[in-house]
Amino acid sequence: MTTTATEVPTPATPARSPLDPALVDRLAALVTAAPGRPRQASYAPFDGALIGEVPTCTADDVREAQRRAREAQRAWAARPVAERCAVFLRYHDLVLDRQEQILDVTQVETGKARTSAFEELADVAMTSRYYAHTAERHLRPVRRRGALPVLTRTVEHHHPKGLVGVISPWNYPLTLAVSDAIAALLAGNGVVLKPDAQTPFTALAAVELLYEAGLPRDLLQVVTGAGKDLGGPLIEGVDYLMFTGSTATGRIVAEQCARRLIGFSAELGGKNPMIVLADADLDSTVEGAVNACFANSGQLCISVERMYVEDAVYDRFVPAFVERVQRMTLAAGLTWDAEMGSLVSEQQLATVSRHVDDAVAKGARVLAGGKARPDLGPLFYEPTVLEGVTDEMVLCRDETFGPVVALTRVADADEAVERANDTCYGLNASIWTTARRGAEIAPRIQAGTVNVNEGYAAAWASLDAPMGGMKDSGVGRRHGREGILKYTEAQTVAVQRGMPIGPLPPGIAPDRYAAVMTGALKVLKRVPFLR
The missing domain is CATH 3.40.605.10 (Aldehyde Dehydrogenase; Chain A, domain 1)
Structure with missing residues (x-):
């Protein structure tokens, strides 16, 4: 199957977006720029309409x-x-x-x-x-x-x-x-x-x-x-x-x-895994997987691109998941009706199409989606579920950053964790099982955030806890302390009173000072609140 990226129309006189032109001009005026700078136009992904220009x-x-x-x-x-x-x-x-x-x-x-x-x-x-x-x-x-x-x-x-x-x-x-x-x-x-x-x-x-x-x-x-x-x-x-x-x-x-x-x-970046074990609640896992994979059209650093499903539940979970994906509503417009919107740019559409086409050409099977939808808008791509993705396919290792997920059957939780960790990335992960078992398995996964019975939002929205990536997924953390x-900049201010730590107090011989300090250090070792 081959799909072709559809370009955003940029007509000589493009249609205006539904945003109030006065609002757009007011926002553009907030940019710090010297008068007379060239302007850069911005176009709406839904239909290519002109939004406005910024310096x-x-x-x-x-x-x-x-x-x-x-x-x-x-x-x-x-x-x-x-x-x-x-x-x-x-x-x-x-x-x-x-x-x-x-x-x-x-x-x-x-x-x-x-x-x-x-x-x-x-x-x-x-x-x-x-x-x-x-x-x-x-x-x-x-x-x-x-x-x-x-x-x-x-x-x-x-x-x-x-x-x-x-x-x-x-x-x-x-x-x-x-x-x-x-x-x-x-x-x-x-x-x-x-x-x-x-x-x-x-x-x-x-x-x-x-x-x-x-x-x-x-x-x-x-x-x-x-x-x-x-x-x-x-x-x-x-x-x-x-x-x-x-x-x-x-x-x-x-x-x-x-x-x-x-x-x-x-x-x-991330190539985030989701693990589905046999004791997971099937209905909630299917719904959770749809959101975990296709929220924001898959253009989310912490969304799921790899799914490892335990053999005992694979043949029940996959048909239910595929059927739910096929029922997803895709639409352009400023309403609450759509479950998934458009990709953001020609570049993203081209990347998604290239990854899927490469996988299919090398033997992957399309269970749902797999093609662009220019009938909905110039940058729409169907939510796509693939099976049989192997290492020689670009999609296996590289971040797709679009509405595509690869399903893999695994024998048990141990294999699922091993496969989940087999990546240079370590941003987010998701496990679906009993709460207790999930909490036990989660620390084994090499990712900065791990969600149990949720795709990404539980960890992200826990704002008092740090969020960030391991391995090639980042440096440092946002959220929390x-x-x-x-x-x-941390600064330490230390005020010394009485006996100084150094140099030697006046009138005390070096060997005597060392003996006193040695005794003090041995005492301090035995004081619990000073350890």
């Missing part, structure tokens, strides 16, 4: 954005943490209250279903609430055990890095532009955000509400343009970088940050 920023614009954000950061860092938190509690309410506008912009710009767009919006609100309620606790000075009991008072402080760069991707342009910035801002930093060139308006819509919530206008700057042009200048002028994207680009970013000796965090403290 094509230059390195000079990036440096100006960095200058403004650094200047604003000093006053922001001096404000009490409680005042910073109040901004994000207001933001939480604004995001929920203005959700219709935000969902429209997100859908028009990405082509995703409205339910997938709402996942993003809910995540932003939840992240705002979480850090607004916990930032003071995470950032407050912490008393640490001193070198000598009573005589040494040691306190750990956390200071803002200064200026944080955020480079966000197109697949979750709301969540991944703003949620990472929230933690950085609450830690007292300024932020320069570069959203993906395909999806600038969603990020700008979120930023506009931040300004309305009371965030200082210069503190968060947005620059738009191609990553190859702006990534280098952005990294050159910040103190820390948060990047979400491909593993290949992540390596380049890591090298650039290393040359400057600045910290960075990166969530990268780790997700805000990474934007700070």
